[in-house]
Amino acid sequence: MQPSPPDRAPPPVRRPLLIRLCNWVGEAVLSLPTLNLLEQQGYELHLIGKRWAVKLFEGHGWTIHVRPAKRADAIAQLRHLRQQLAQQHPEFTRHPNLVLFTNSFSSALEARLAGLKPIGYNREGRGLLLSHSVPYQPGLHAADNYWRIGSHFVGSTSPRPKALGLRPSAQHLAQARQCMADHRLSPGFIILCPFSGAADTTGKKRWPDFGQLAQSLQQQGRQIVLCPGPDEEAEAHAHYPDAIVLTGVDLGTYAALAQQADCTVSNDTGPGHLAAAAGGRVVSVLGPDGAPMWHVQGEHVTILRPEQGWPSLASVLSAVNTRPPQ
Numbered sequence: 001m002q003p004s005p006p007d008r009a010p011p012p013v014r015r016p017l018l019i020r021l022c023n024w025v026g027e028a029v030l031s032l033p034t035l036n037l038l039e040q041q042g043y044e045l046h047l048i049g050k051r052w053a054v055k056l057f058e059g060h061g062w063t064i065h066v067r068p069a070k071r072a073d074a075i076a077q078l079r080h081l082r083q084q085l086a087q088q089h090p091e092f093t094r095h096p097n098l099v100l101f102t103n104s105f106s107s108a109l110e111a112r113l114a115g116l117k118p119i120g121y122n123r124e125g126r127g128l129l130l131s132h133s134v135p136y137q138p139g140l141h142a143a144d145n146y147w148r149i150g151s152h153f154v155g156s157t158s159p160r161p162k163a164l165g166l167r168p169s170a171q172h173l174a175q176a177r178q179c180m181a182d183h184r185l186s187p188g189f190i191i192l193c194p195f196s197g198a199a200d201t202t203g204k205k206r207w208p209d210f211g212q213l214a215q216s217l218q219q220q221g222r223q224i225v226l227c228p229g230p231d232e233e234a235e236a237h238a239h240y241p242d243a244i245v246l247t248g249v250d251l252g253t254y255a256a257l258a259q260q261a262d263c264t265v266s267n268d269t270g271p272g273h274l275a276a277a278a279g280g281r282v283v284s285v286l287g288p289d290g291a292p293m294w295h296v297q298g299e300h301v302t303i304l305r306p307e308q309g310w311p312s313l314a315s316v317l318s319a320v321n322t323r324p325p326q
Contacts, residue, residue: 014042014043014044015042015043015044015089015091015092015095016043016044016045016046016085016088016089016092016097017038017043017044017045017046017097017098017099018046018048018078018081018085018097018098018099018116019035019038019045019046019047019048019098019099019101020048020049020098020099020100020101020102020107020111020118021047021048021049021050021053021101021102022049022101022102023049023050023102024197024270025052025056025251025270025271025273025274026269026270026272026273026274026294027101027142028049028053028056029056029164029166029270029273029274029277030141030142030143030146030164030273030277030297031101031143031146032164032165032166032277033143033146033147033160033161033164033165034101034146034147034149034150034151035047035057035060035062035150036165037147037150037151037154037156037158038099038150038153038154039060039062041154041156044063045062045063046062046063046065046081046085047062047063047064047065048065048067048077048078048081049064049065049066049067050066050067051066052250052251053066054066055172055250055251055252055253056166056251056252056255056274058168058169058171058172058252059166059167059168059169059170059172059252060167065077065081071106071110074110075110075113075114076114078098078110078111078113078114078116079114079115081114082097082114082115082116085097093115093117095117096117096118096119096131096132096153097116097117098111098116098117098118098119099118099119099120099149099150099153100118100119100120100121100130100149101120101146101149102120103120103121103123103124104124104126105124105125105126105129107120108120108126108129108130109126109129111129112129117131117132118130118131119131119132119133119134119149119152119153120133120134120149121133121134121135121136121145121149122134122135122136123136132153134148134149134152139293140293141292141293141294141295141297142293142294143160143164143297144160145293147160162297162298162299163279163298163299164276164277164297164298165277166255166274166277166278166279167278168252168253168255168256168259168278169252171252172250172252172253172255172256173256175252175253175256176253176256176257176259176260179246179249179253179257180257180260183244183246185223185225185244185260186223187260187261187262188222188223188261188262189222189223189224189225189244189260189261189262190217190222190223190224190225190261190262190263190264190265190320191225191226191227191257191258191261191263191264191265191271191275192210192213192214192224192225192226192240192243192264192265192266193226193227193264193265193266193267193269193271193272193275194206194207194210194211194226194239194240194267195228195229195232195235195267195269196267196268196269197269197270204287204289205267205268205269205287205289205290206267207267207285207287207310207311207316208310209310209312209313209316210265211239211240212313213265213313213316213317213320214240214242214243216313216317217317217320218242218243220321222262223244224240224242224243224244225243225244225245225246225257225261226240226243226244226245226246227245227246227247227249227254227257227271228245228247233245233247251274254271254274254275255274255275255277255278255280256278258274258275258278258280259278259279259280261275261280261281262281262320263280263281263282263283263320264276264280264281264282264283265282265283265285265316265320266282266283266284266285266296267285267286268284268286268287268289268290268294272284272296273296273297276296276297276298276300276301277297277298279298279299279300280298280300281300281301281302282296282298282300282301282302283302283304283316283319283320284296284301284302284303284304284305285304285310285311285316286303286304286305286311287305287309287310288308288309288310290305302319304316304319
């Protein structure tokens with residue numbers, strides 16, 4: 001008669017924690033090391049953000065709650081989550097239970113009106129609304145600002161990892177492979193991100209030589225790929241007629257494509273952060289308004305920002321064609 005197997009201890013209960021994400025892709029990507037830290041510390045993450053966050057973080061398995069546009073609906077959503085999570089985990093309401101990556105007064109007010117206990121930076125006059133406030137330290141990179149909040153919350157003193165750690169899901173990896181097959185893309189293609197997002201209404205983040213860069217790389221026999229957003233498709237087709245323009249690519253598939261590219265060349269915008277977070281090689285071209293706190297972060301990033309003006313075409317070409325040491 002075989003002996004009975006020893007009883008296995010049940011897995012530890014993971015305490016739920018709400019996270020209010022920032023409103024831009026680049027900012028959300030820069031918070032990834034902190035999100036991973038909180039998960040490693042045993043928290044069950046519930047992220048609240050815009051709809052694109054669902055695809056962006058799909059590979060991590062976190063629960064994503066799409067924030068309603070109207071404030072009253074957003075408060076109602078928070079109140080419902082507080083009630084639901086308190087029923088499942090009685091400890092939820094006894095401690096700080098919402099980490100604010102946002103700095104706005106309104107985000108702290110919404111949390112309080114919903115009966116939550118938020119933690120975040122003591123900025124914008126919201127100190128009295130926070131259950132636990134973190135002193136703000138000016139001059140840090142945005143990724144380090146998020147890391148300070150998470151480290152303060154869990155009592156960690158470890159340094160922020162250089163790799164951001166974005167993981168595309170298996171479905172996104174499969175979609176990227178299918179996309180490459182459909183367009184006869186070989187690993188080693190170049191992704192260009194010549195756009196600068198809706199917030200850049202004056203075009204001050206746009207490097208002016210992307211068209212010449214595309215032509216020079218194509219003369220070298222390189223495959224050029226663009227993945228424009230819905231409002232950028234017409235411009236992509238008009239200004240880059242010889243490039244492969246992939247429309248309707250979600251953020252997770254975009255990250256998986258960046259892993260297969262030889263390099264992504266990007267303005268100061270979300271796709272550059274996305275590609276670097278997924279571990280891709282990135283050349284970030286920045287102009288006079290490129291704020292250091294928003295520089296792209298990653299293990300394979302080259303930042304080109306001269307003291308005056310924009311990087312030259314020659315310097316960008318050299319960075320693209322220079323293979324980093326293995």
